[in-house]
Amino acid sequence: MTRRSLAVAAVAAAAALVALAGCTSTAPPPPGAQGAGGPIQVRAGDTSCDVSATEAPAGNVTFSVQNTGTKVTEFYLLGTGDRILGEVENVGPGLTRQLIVEVPQGGQYTTACKPGMVGDGIRGPFTVTGNVPGSAEGDALLAGAVTGYKRYTTSQIEALVTRTQEFTDAVKRGDVPAAQALYPVARTYWERVEPVAESFGDLDPRIDGRDDGEPGVEFTGYHRLERDLWATGLQPDTNVMADRLMTDIRELQTRVAGIELTPLQLANGAKELLDEVATGKITGEEDRYSHTDLWDFRANVDGSQAAIAALRPVLDQRDPALGPLLDQRFRDVDVLLENYRQGDGFVLYTQLTPEDTRRMTEAIDALGEPVSQVAAVVSA
Amino acid sequence: MRGFSRRRLLGWTGAGAAVAGVGAVAGFTAGAAEPAAPDPASRVVPFRGVHQAGITTPAQDRLHFVALDLTTTDRAAVASLLRRWTTAAERMTVGAEAAPGGAVNRNPEAPPSDTGEALGLPAASLTITLGIGGSLLDKLGIPRPPELAELPPFTGDQIDPALSGGDLCLQACADDPQVAVHAVRNLVRTGFGTTAVRWSQLGFGRTSSTSTTQQTHRNLFGFKDGTNNLKAEDGALLDEHVWVPPSQGPAWLAGGTYLVARRIRMHVETWDRTSLAEQESLTGRTKGEGAPIGQPREFDLPDLAPTSPIGEDAHIRLASAQNLGGVRIMRRGYNFVDGSDGSGHLNAGLFFVAFMRDPHRQFVPMQSALARRDKMMEYIEHTGSAVFAVPPGLGDGAYWGQSLLEG
Numbered sequence: 001m002t003r004r005s006l007a008v009a010a011v012a013a014a015a016a017l018v019a020l021a022g023c024t025s026t027a028p029p030p031p032g033a034q035g036a037g038g039p040i041q042v043r044a045g046d047t048s049c050d051v052s053a054t055e056a057p058a059g060n061v062t063f064s065v066q067n068t069g070t071k072v073t074e075f076y077l078l079g080t081g082d083r084i085l086g087e088v089e090n091v092g093p094g095l096t097r098q099l100i101v102e103v104p105q106g107g108q109y110t111t112a113c114k115p116g117m118v119g120d121g122i123r124g125p126f127t128v129t130g131n132v133p134g135s136a137e138g139d140a141l142l143a144g145a146v147t148g149y150k151r152y153t154t155s156q157i158e159a160l161v162t163r164t165q166e167f168t169d170a171v172k173r174g175d176v177p178a179a180q181a182l183y184p185v186a187r188t189y190w191e192r193v194e195p196v197a198e199s200f201g202d203l204d205p206r207i208d209g210r211d212d213g214e215p216g217v218e219f220t221g222y223h224r225l226e227r228d229l230w231a232t233g234l235q236p237d238t239n240v241m242a243d244r245l246m247t248d249i250r251e252l253q254t255r256v257a258g259i260e261l262t263p264l265q266l267a268n269g270a271k272e273l274l275d276e277v278a279t280g281k282i283t284g285e286e287d288r289y290s291h292t293d294l295w296d297f298r299a300n301v302d303g304s305q306a307a308i309a310a311l312r313p314v315l316d317q318r319d320p321a322l323g324p325l326l327d328q329r330f331r332d333v334d335v336l337l338e339n340y341r342q343g344d345g346f347v348l349y350t351q352l353t354p355e356d357t358r359r360m361t362e363a364i365d366a367l368g369e370p371v372s373q374v375a376a377v378v379s380a
Numbered sequence: 381m382r383g384f385s386r387r388r389l390l391g392w393t394g395a396g397a398a399v400a401g402v403g404a405v406a407g408f409t410a411g412a413a414e415p416a417a418p419d420p421a422s423r424v425v426p427f428r429g430v431h432q433a434g435i436t437t438p439a440q441d442r443l444h445f446v447a448l449d450l451t452t453t454d455r456a457a458v459a460s461l462l463r464r465w466t467t468a469a470e471r472m473t474v475g476a477e478a479a480p481g482g483a484v485n486r487n488p489e490a491p492p493s494d495t496g497e498a499l500g501l502p503a504a505s506l507t508i509t510l511g512i513g514g515s516l517l518d519k520l521g522i523p524r525p526p527e528l529a530e531l532p533p534f535t536g537d538q539i540d541p542a543l544s545g546g547d548l549c550l551q552a553c554a555d556d557p558q559v560a561v562h563a564v565r566n567l568v569r570t571g572f573g574t575t576a577v578r579w580s581q582l583g584f585g586r587t588s589s590t591s592t593t594q595q596t597h598r599n600l601f602g603f604k605d606g607t608n609n610l611k612a613e614d615g616a617l618l619d620e621h622v623w624v625p626p627s628q629g630p631a632w633l634a635g636g637t638y639l640v641a642r643r644i645r646m647h648v649e650t651w652d653r654t655s656l657a658e659q660e661s662l663t664g665r666t667k668g669e670g671a672p673i674g675q676p677r678e679f680d681l682p683d684l685a686p687t688s689p690i691g692e693d694a695h696i697r698l699a700s701a702q703n704l705g706g707v708r709i710m711r712r713g714y715n716f717v718d719g720s721d722g723s724g725h726l727n728a729g730l731f732f733v734a735f736m737r738d739p740h741r742q743f744v745p746m747q748s749a750l751a752r753r754d755k756m757m758e759y760i761e762h763t764g765s766a767v768f769a770v771p772p773g774l775g776d777g778a779y780w781g782q783s784l785l786e787g
Binding site: 264267329358361362365366367368369370372373375376378379380 | 491
């Protein structure tokens, strides 16, 4: 939760968004919906990612993703700066799933299978030829950014619902170790889309509020359960709190489904996520009982990068030097955070030295300055 | 010990002010570099010149000093930053915002390019002086001049690494603290991604006069400090003791100097319980006039003969050129009070800054003598330490450190 409430959807901004969204919906359906040879076959193994074609014409590109391995896998089509154009997640062993990706602009893209759903995945180049007419115009790029980010948000919230259900189920079973293991996992999806979630000023304190001792303010949500799991032990009303969290998360999902976003909100959200890291995670204030702050750190940066990546075609058109600089600075943060990885997660905040947090602050300062320039480029 | 009357003290203060007034006029004529301004607050110190500003510039009242570390070893990135720093610094020294557009006149969706707290404030004699640490040269694969070797440990040091060293330093001095802080803050911001702050120090009440136009200020022990300092007007002495001649090398530092910074914590509480006689004896000067013991006036030469009333371990004797084989330095320190120390005492002291040709032939013997014998050491401890090479001044179109990176 931020120190201040963030009012995202100003009326004027929302009106502008409707106009942009209109551009997308009234555009004719892109041609070339399917290549001549049918869907591109992807055989996703534990150590391989065989893609039957590495080139397709602009328009809708269809992949048929078969998991030939033993781990749950994911498949992505990525643009510059790891912008996600399309993804299928949670593909179990033996299953086949279809992915249709709208790629209006020709250029170099990347395919990636992620066996075990971790890391950068097994990557390969993918070329898209030609252009869907009109797709490179500014308005279309902006609308594409919003559509892409909305898709990201939707997928994250779906996972948030699933993971929070698992988490609250474990809490209600009284299975403290399982609940403790699931807590930072569920929060990852929350932290990735935090600026969007926080735009609902009533839900945010209920879901993510901290116990600051202010009289008359009820302490509920993730951090209340965190306290019960790590500090005080389960309480008589712990299960009620678990149910309330789940109810609030489902309400969040419903509301996000109807939210209208603007490119400017994406840009500002990317910056706000890094502010969250600087003031909440590097300080250890976010997860004061569990000390799983670095999971949240990682998720905030993921979310910031996703918003920037969605805007990337706009940036590349208007300020070509900015994108590569952002790539470098995001990479620097990635490299730094990898030093603190432990198993599927991260070391605890209490294991960090002042030197560690100093380096983290440096990296976020270095990234935050160019990210703060994106809003002006987008709104120019 | 001689006392002094309040009347006499007031008399001397008045005379000092009158002298300073005359000196200020004389300074303009002699220096000819700093144009007279109707309001001293709006005075602008030229950014470019043979030497960097902020060394022989009459010491301003306030300091914000920052040491930074590189977060890259990419020489091009460093050069790019030094170019941007030069542009921003030159703008700020004339009272302008750090970048065009500034604090309010830009795209409202963009963060302002200037942080804004100096809007409406005059230039306030702002100078910004850049120094290069030996560790920067190591990182960029440039040989360290021997003068830039680390300082040795001294008896009684309590050096905190977190308050010491640094790849670069920026010394911002101004007559308005907010102007100095604004300068450092904006340059630090410009550096994100290439540099990160290592430590920083605020100072007030300059403890040294660096021009004959200035009265000698007092340190937090209440004594005049820097009476015998080198002064801007000491042309030949500055060449002898401060400026690096081309023959000394390296070429990129010709016309530059070295900066030694020491954060000296002063235990003012115990000092304040010390008798006046003891305080004066430790210092070697009278507290009121600042005269060498045995002499009537501040600028009288101290009698350092073995039989003189100045004790053999008195501060001024140990630090004197006579005692150190003729060695002198140009001091430019400031007082500080960094809040309190959590144990009921002020975290106060002197941020010692001095410029010299060779720290190892000038500062080291001086500090070595003081650390071993100076009784004043019972009341102070050195908690931070750094040495920087200060490149020469900037010609038209040049940027800070150009001679180093392109030489």
